[in-house]
Amino acid sequence: MDHGGAGTPARIREFLDRERPATPCVVVDLDTVRERYADVREALPGARLFYAVKANPAPEVVRVLVGLGASFDVASPAEIDLCLAQGAAPETISYSNPIKKRSEIAHAHAAGVRLFAFDSEQDLEHLAAEAPGASVFCRLLIHSEGARTPFGKKFGCAREMAADLLVRAAELGLDPYGVSFHVGSQQTDPAAWEVGIADAAWVFRAVAERGVRLRLLNLGGGLPASYLEATPALPVYGKAIREAVARHFGADVPEVAAEPGRAVVGDAGVLRTEVVLVSRKSYDDDHRWVYLDTGRYNGLAECEGEAIAYRFVTPHDGGPVGPVVLAGPTCDGDDVLYQRTVYELPLALRAGDQIDILSAGAYTASFASVFFNGFAPLPTHCIGARG
Amino acid sequence: MDHGGAGTPARIREFLDRERPATPCVVVDLDTVRERYADVREALPGARLFYAVKANPAPEVVRVLVGLGASFDVASPAEIDLCLAQGAAPETISYSNPIKKRSEIAHAHAAGVRLFAFDSEQDLEHLAAEAPGASVFCRLLIHSEGARTPFGKKFGCAREMAADLLVRAAELGLDPYGVSFHVGSQQTDPAAWEVGIADAAWVFRAVAERGVRLRLLNLGGGLPASYLEATPALPVYGKAIREAVARHFGADVPEVAAEPGRAVVGDAGVLRTEVVLVSRKSYDDDHRWVYLDTGRYNGLAECEGEAIAYRFVTPHDGGPVGPVVLAGPTCDGDDVLYQRTVYELPLALRAGDQIDILSAGAYTASFASVFFNGFAPLPTHCIGARG
Structure with a gap:
């Protein structure tokens, strides 16, 4: 897929690599x-x-x-x-x-x-x-x-x-x-x-x-x-x-x-998420379903109606890709991020991989449900000059 | 409108009348x-x-x-x-x-x-x-x-x-x-x-x-x-x-x-809400907009796509009614409850009136946003035998 050439911004990437915070979380620079x-x-x-x-x-x-x-x-x-x-x-x-x-x-x-x-x-x-x-x-x-x-x-x-x-x-x-x-x-x-x-x-x-x-x-x-x-x-x-x-x-x-x-x-925020599962639904459907530990009810509320299509950075970018349906972790059928919007992600993607969702600083954390399906709201970590 | 003949269940109504909890809230019997x-x-x-x-x-x-x-x-x-x-x-x-x-x-x-x-x-x-x-x-x-x-x-x-x-x-x-x-x-x-x-x-x-x-x-x-x-x-x-x-x-x-x-x-829960505002959009549209202190982000998440159409009890039931659009309190354009589903509510409805939303015991409180627009999650009060 086209990430517009951009990876995770360096300061945020360094923070994530150093601190390894629990996922999902948003880091705001x-x-x-x-x-x-x-x-x-x-x-x-x-x-x-x-x-x-x-x-x-x-x-x-x-x-x-x-x-x-x-x-x-x-x-x-x-x-x-x-x-x-x-x-x-x-x-x-x-x-x-x-x-x-x-x-x-x-x-x-x-x-x-x-x-x-x-x-x-x-x-x-x-x-x-x-x-x-x-x-x-x-x-x-x-x-x-x-x-x-x-x-x-x-x-x-x-x-x-x-x-x-x-x-x-x-x-x-x-x-x-x-x-x-x-x-x-x-x-x-x-x-x-x-x-x-x-x-x-x-x-x-x-x-x-x-x-x-x-x-x-x-x-x-x-x-x-x-x-x-x-x-x-x-x-x-x-x-x-x-x-x-x-x-x-x-x-x-x-x-x-x-x-x-x-x-x-x-643009100041990155949402780091973990791949929970990659699966197929049947032998005759090539779409992979990629389930993340963030979804519409704990950070990605603006995926309702696929209104906002975020950019994703994976550890396997550059390798061969294939079409995916992206979904969140809850037992809710509406907790699907992108089904019509075409996303192709690396074929090498596996459970446990970490993905960065770029430009996720607005309308993410405060939208999150307080306890839907027992999932906690999305925490925010701020880095950089504090005024 | 047709409430199926039902008002607020007696035990819950008595609790609400006695305790006057802050709205919005859910009471579960x-x-x-x-x-x-x-x-x-x-x-x-x-x-x-x-x-x-x-x-x-x-x-x-x-x-x-x-x-x-x-x-x-x-x-x-x-x-x-x-x-x-x-x-x-x-x-x-x-x-x-x-x-x-x-x-x-x-x-x-x-x-x-x-x-x-x-x-x-x-x-x-x-x-x-x-x-x-x-x-x-x-x-x-x-x-x-x-x-x-x-x-x-x-x-x-x-x-x-x-x-x-x-x-x-x-x-x-x-x-x-x-x-x-x-x-x-x-x-x-x-x-x-x-x-x-x-x-x-x-x-x-x-x-x-x-x-x-x-x-x-x-x-x-x-x-x-x-x-x-x-x-x-x-x-x-x-x-x-x-x-x-x-x-x-x-x-x-x-x-x-x-x-x-x-x-x-x-059916065990009632969501009590307050009318924040009743207004019209223009001189040539007879629809009243009725804004409640609960909406899609603090209790009524299942109004997405108008999937669930709740029953409402107002203090003016029995009086003359007219068509309304029902919406929540946030600055979010999607925080509209019913626009296609036909609801007619009393013409006497005013800001400050309290409305009971029946059968609101499931998929309401835990769905609520943690702080969207600064609104708190929906509190739950339980009444009745505690086993």
Whole structure:
């Protein structure tokens, strides 16, 4: 198979060879986190970056980003508390989940958080009651293609409703700060942001006519990590986004924010796994089934629907290969990683071999089940500069 | 919507009303576990019942079943240790996961486990090395329709290969005990077992001709719990299975085993959840989105693909209803419970209302993510006789 020429990054490989941690586990290189954060900054100059904590909530990762001056996009009170414990200032935190209880808003407000997403009147009323005077931005529901893990219609509201709600926010004593949208995670098309930027500009104009001046354009997430399918380089995304902002906002340039998660931590992590078994199902099917000690319920949740196709490094790379079906270790029929996506792995692969799954730093460990089939969650080991 | 006439079971409702535990949580009534276990015994008289620990590994549930004389189907060393800690004897444990490391087999053998599933030559060789003399049964790959969570091709091997492997087991000094198969979980068709029973009988005959006498027919799991879609009563399954065994095995009746999980604990549990938000997406879409504090990543994993459609009890049942989309609390676009399955819920439903999700005792709590989006795993409260 094509690994894009890359093996396991040297610093992580050295750690694994030296420490031999029990598998499965994720190793995150904090120096790579720094590098990728700098890459995103360079691609989106001037944008305020809110790290999407959900991508990898390892305390060490958050601490490094605090040191780099990042802001934080959180989804829950526990993520707020995590950021604060790692030294983040409350004014760097955006509570970007439009689905929250009144009690969760109150928790955030008591912790000093003053920036919130919303997409419904009910949430807005809760915000006015529990976080009076807070800055709020409305999430737009947009339709975009090209994401490997699209959002569907769960978040956001139509632009006409968004405009009404932002005016309503001002009436409720909140600060109507701007709009956000999300093009879906692991977005492969740099042009995908344009639809949201155009809708955002429409909302800016619509509410300006009603006396409300918005300032924030939040581009959400979507910037990619490096999986099997190649994506354009980050600067290509940056250029497409900047040009779209200029096209739709003209001289009236808004404050720009983004919520990168995968692009910051994805490539910084390697998931080391062990081959549990290699077998065949019958005498007339040449496919080998390769069972790993990691699967959809203890690290590879994003293999649902084969959305994310990771790159694999085996000890036998370079030797003859054949088609495989890759599956996890549980007694669950859905715990199959790749059946349609074509993977060819070395014929020499055996039980006990160790495989490195590259770019596994995002959306792996925190997704893992607490005890499904008795398998433990995936541990994370951080290496490199700790801020 | 149709709840099948049932509300929240009285004992669980009384506990919830009295204790007001934080939501979301699952409450399991151990008296119902006893009753359902007795129901399965009655449906399959004479069969040895191995409780599928993965369905609900709450220690209290395992302890009650130890007290009732159950055996246990486990998927991992941690499930073995859990059963032993709750008083199970090692000879009541079946390591039914055909995907296991040599070190996991060694762990099981050291703990006294002497019964193992397998479906590949490699696993068989590991068993011979690490669990010499153990009783082993071969899992057959069968094709069956009608399961709400089918197994696909992940487990088992074709019957010709199974026969060869069972003969090989004897050569390796293992005890070739029998065969197993699985019709898929929440199997709605009582006739689905017949294909597997027929294949099992074929294997019994094929290896008998080669001098190996098998004794065990393991029917796996598949017996249902009570969700929105009605299923036949357990005695209907029992009758269909008994008749199929008689048809294919004749006078040469094997020892029969089954691995019920969902049928024992599913109906014993209620998941109490709170409505986080009710909203609309635009002025021209009448669907309300109802967001709950439980979703696919903290309890309702089996809503993947809308496989399991639970029954809901709301405080406004009986009032006028309208269509809803049901979703979970995370910032994840896939954390939507039902979009295609038609649910109509009361128009009076509001944020803060509590909803009971019935028959949520199986495959909920242990599936939950350890920290996805900062949401905690789902806690379980057990009530009733503790054996």
